[in-house]
Amino acid sequence: MSDPSADPFEALREPVRPVDPDPIFAERLRERLRRALLEPTGGIMTTGTIIDRPAGAATGEARLHTLNAYLTVDDARRALEWYPRAFGARVLGEPTVMPDGRIGHAELAVGDSVFMLADEWPELALAGPRARGGASVSLYLRVPDVDAVVDRAVREGATLDRPVADAPYGRNGVVYDPFGHRWMIITPAPEEAAAGPRLRTGDIGYVSLWVPDVERAAAFYQAVLGWRYQPGSSEQGRMVEGLSQPMGLWGGREHRTLMPCFAVEDVHEAVRRIRDAGGEATEPRTEPYGRVADCTDDQGMAFAVFEPGEGGRAPADRPRHGEISYLTFEVPDSARFRAFFGHVLGWEFVxxxxxxxxxxxxxGTPVRYMVGLQGGHERPAVVPMYAVDDIDVAVQNVRAAGGTATEPSRESYGMSSYCSDDQGTRFYLGQH
Incomplete structure (x- = not known):
């Protein structure tokens, strides 16, 4: 029988013994907190402070936006020193240090944005780019002076991937930080200068170069035109970066051609017109750049139509080195082509x-890109002309990369050479 005079709360006076949390539980808890704070009414989480403010509130303070970067690095303590030195980042609060000494969570601010980082957690399949064999995403950093930031980052140990250069959308360069993350750093051009004319119905908003082997094509055009790439939506795709004209490569295609994507005001109406004119079109689907449908005309030429939205802009009037200056549509019957695209896109022909x-x-004004048409060909194809700064050097580069090129000839618009790449894809070079 128990002693009735004993204090029933005596057991609660035992010394408190701290218990290390289970790492998986800790990671799940952090993830729940991150998700909660990313709701529209959330704010910044640090180990010291939570700042709540309405979403979209006017403030110069750094805050979490709808999409934020969370980096895994192989040395978080070094990263917390490096990013402030290289990019002027500010560490927010105190990092969360786990019992084994690793940094479990830390936050930094650059400008009005917050990004987060943590050490690698192999047991949770969280590893940095170097452990995975390279970066799979790029971080896009807008700064007032890209030259100064890139120079400082390189001095602090970053690897220069692409030197700073001017582009229609701004002056930019690319570096890899010491932890393997890829940073695209840019000083944007003034909006008036960066934004080209709006895409009209019938303008070309995007092109995809169809090739058998995408890796060979990427290497060839990098050697000849200086193209650089980002991964596409599949292993067969590559996005050409740094051009004023949205463009990609698409492998696994035996028919070597350029597939154009035309801007339209109403993709559903365009699909109806395509079918009425004897062509084929898929049902429209929604992509990040707008609603799109894949199509073929009544002679078997592949193309697409899309609604570009408010941000859709036409390519620059004067193409730079490596950009398309002209497209030739080779078709069996030019009269059928003119009737089809006159009905679908409202094109006129001279x-x-x-x-x-x-x-x-x-x-009455040229399609953007400039488009020409020639009938009498066995199979439809679209043949591009690429602008080059020095056609003699470009011809040498084509031949050195395994392609063929005619000797440059003078035309009314400048110098031209008829070429094919090392897989037989035809194109022209033009020095205007």
Whole structure:
């Protein structure tokens, strides 16, 4: 029988013994906190402070936005010193240090944005880029002076991937930080200068170069035109970066051609017109850049139509080195082509300089890109002309990379050479 005079709370006076949390539980808890704080009414989480403010509130303070970067690094303590030195980042609060000494969570601010980082956790399949064989994403950092930031980052140990250069959308360069993350650093161009004219119905908003082997094509055009790439939506895709014209490579295609994507005001209406004119079109689907449908015309030429939205802009009027300056549509029957695209896109046509050649117009002005048409070909194909700064050097580069190129000839618009790459894809070079 127990002693009735004993204190029933005596057991609660035992010394408190701290218990290390289970790492998986700790990671799940951090993830729940991150998700909670990323709701529209959330704010910044640090180990010291939570700052709540309405979403979109006008403030110069750094805050979590709808999408934020969370980096895994192989030395978080070094990273917390390096990012402030290289990019002027500010460490927010105190990092969360786990019992084994690793940094479990830390936050830094750059400008008005917050990014987070933690050490590697192999037991949770969290590893930095170097452990995985390279970066799979790029971080896009806007700064007032890209030259100064890139120079400082390189002095602090970053690896220069692409030197700072001017582009229509701003002056930019690319570095890899010491932890393997890829940073695209840019000083944006003034909005008026960066934004080209709006895409009209019938303008070309995107092109995809179809090739058998995408790796060979990427290497060839990098050697000839200096193209650089980002991964596409699949292993067969590559996005060409740094051009004013959205462009990609698509492998696994035996028919070597360029597939154009035309801007339209209403993709559903465009699909109806395509089918009425004897072509084929998939049902429209929604992509990040707008609603799109894949199509073929009544002679078997592949193309797409899409609604570009408010941000859709036409390519620069004067193409830079490596950009498309002209597209030639080779088709079996030019009259059928003119009837089809006149009905679908409202194109008008004027006679060109060659037999059965035509120039495409929208309301009396050239289609963007400039488009020509020639009938009498066995199979439809689209052949691009790429602008180059020095056609003699470009021809040498084509041949050195395994392609073929005619000797440059003088045309009314400048110097030209007819070429094919090392897989037989045809193109022109033009020095205008």
């Amino acid at each position: 006679r060109g300089r060659v037999e059965d050649g035509w120039e495409a117009r929208i309301d």
